Amino acid sequence: MGSVEDVRTAADGELMRAVAREDEAAMAELYRRHGPAVYGLAQRVIGEATMAEEVLQDVFVRLWRQPERFDPGRAELRPFLLREARSRAIDRVRSNEARVRREDRSSRSEPPGGGDDLEREVWAMIRSEKVRDALAALVPAEREAITLAYFDGHTYREVAALLGEPEGTIKSRIRLGLRKLADALDRAGLGTGPS
């Protein structure tokens, strides 16, 4: 079992099999491919670059040491890594130091996901009008619930308490919002279904 011939064109699953054989080049490619998203999400959740890099490093070191934790038959790699990143970022946010930094950030900037800045941020994803259209398919209440849960690290129960809404309403709103987002991306031909 040699190394992957062309890591740049290999599928994630193939690279993960190589990582299980301790192939550093495959790992470097996975880092190059998925690191920005992992780091971006960690930064968004934590609001601070140093700890976000710690999360980035943790996620990839763990992937290297325990590749069997990812089951390519059950999931795509990117969502798996983002879930890991979010979880570890939330752990840090919940430490006192992180909370202080985050509150300081909040006092200096608008709440995430709150308004017209979304268009600029969407441009940051290769100016994809298709994704912008998909996000626009969400009503503000759905986007707010998803943003509070995903980027701000709240459970749906906490989101319900924050917004003064019944838990069942928030649970449904999150599901409906994600369904609409996925539908809109499908219609835009971005292929959100499992491959």
Next chain:
Amino acid sequence: MSAAMDPHDDAELLGAYALGAVDDDERARVEDLLTRSPEARAELARYEAALVALTDAEAPAVLPAGGWERTRAAMLGDDDPASSADADADGLAPVLPLPELRLPRRHRRRVRRGPAAFAAAATLVAAGLAVALVIPRDGGSGGLRRAAEAALTADSSRTGVLAGDTVSARAVVDAKGTGYVFGDDLPKLPEGRVYQLWSLDGSAPVSLGVLGDRPGVVAFATGGEVRKLALSVEAAPGVSAPTNPVASGELA
């Protein structure tokens, strides 16, 4: 209590589960549902893909400079991150060491003597931003301009025009991956603003360099194949994600 065990209720949790916004008990229930229900697995996969797109759109990032080396060192239990075998894995354009550009020796000396440029570059590196080598529009020795013009006429190069409503600049990347932007016609920016060059080929923009407020011919390292480029105008010393794009184009 019994309602909490309703499979429909568990399915209703799929969205919150995808977001990681459920408690441990709910997570276990949803994961049990996922083992039994292909429909639930398919629904979750769609939500996860949507979240990937949302993350890319809402939280774009440039990898921290040297991040791969530090990660690799941690992976291998190696205390010397400088021993990395693949520094390009960051996906970042490295700060261009002048010898890689094979500049005429006299030009290297000229650029190295500029303490202000060095200080600015150090600031940018500390901020995790790639730095392009910028040659002023009066051209210095002209060595880099000649190299850029040679790249422009080489059959193996890929060229394009970055165009916007009010600005445009020609760009070329040669066969070795060294790129050049001809920014002579870009208007001078007000103090505190800089042009920044981006690759748009990945899931998020990658900074290829901060070009200054009045770039002439600019060289940059691509660290891999670059096809889509964009220019933005940002607050100095540059940003990790673009906020104000002014021109874009594709190389062909």
